[in-house]
Amino acid sequence: MRVKLNTLSHSVLASIIEARKQDYQLTKVIELPSLISKPEQFFSFERYSSQPNFVGIGKVLGDVVNLSNSNGNSSLLSGKIVMISQADPGYDWLFGHDIAGLITQYGGANSHMAIRSAEIGLPAAIGVGEKLFDSLSQVQRLELDCINQTIRLVD
Structure with missing residues (x-):
């Protein structure tokens, strides 16, 4: 109008x-798939699991902070495993908060966050995909083991 x-x-x-x-x-x-290849996907689609890109050889156990669900209080990030959806330079400020680990929903082995994590020796799982990211978003504490390429829930 x-x-x-x-x-x-x-x-x-x-x-x-x-x-x-x-x-x-x-x-x-x-919710729609990230790529629509046929009209039927407007009504129904399957979420596929992705293989994360593990950066480094570190292992970290800690509390999880999902920036999508947080209130933006960056003072609570120190020592935490931080989850973000993108892996772009807009999140570079995270590295100034002494985070323990990083998990991103999207991104690849050559993404900005993967390279920055490797530079500073930060354990990271880059590009875990929608399915795993959503399930990890419900978790309070986890173990990120890059050498064994595992992400394990901790009680």
Whole structure:
């Protein structure tokens, strides 16, 4: 709907905003595959497991902080295994917080975070995929063992 803003009353504008907010809430619950190769995938698709890229030979046991679920308090990152979805330079600031390990949902062996983790000797699992990332997001504590290429839940 294209309408000049100066002709809209406050109540009409408020109702349009409210409708768009409801539309947005609906789109947040819709999940699609990262690559759609056929029309049927709009209705049903399978999430495949990914093989993480383990960086380094370190092993770390610690509490998990998922930055997607956190309130942005970076003072609570020290000594923690941090989970982020991307592996891009925008998260370089993490390395200044003395984190114990890093797990990313996306990214490869040559991604920025993989290279930076290798440079400073930080144990990392880069590109674990959606399936594993979602299950690890529910965990409080885990062991990241890069030499044995395992991520183990700890009680």
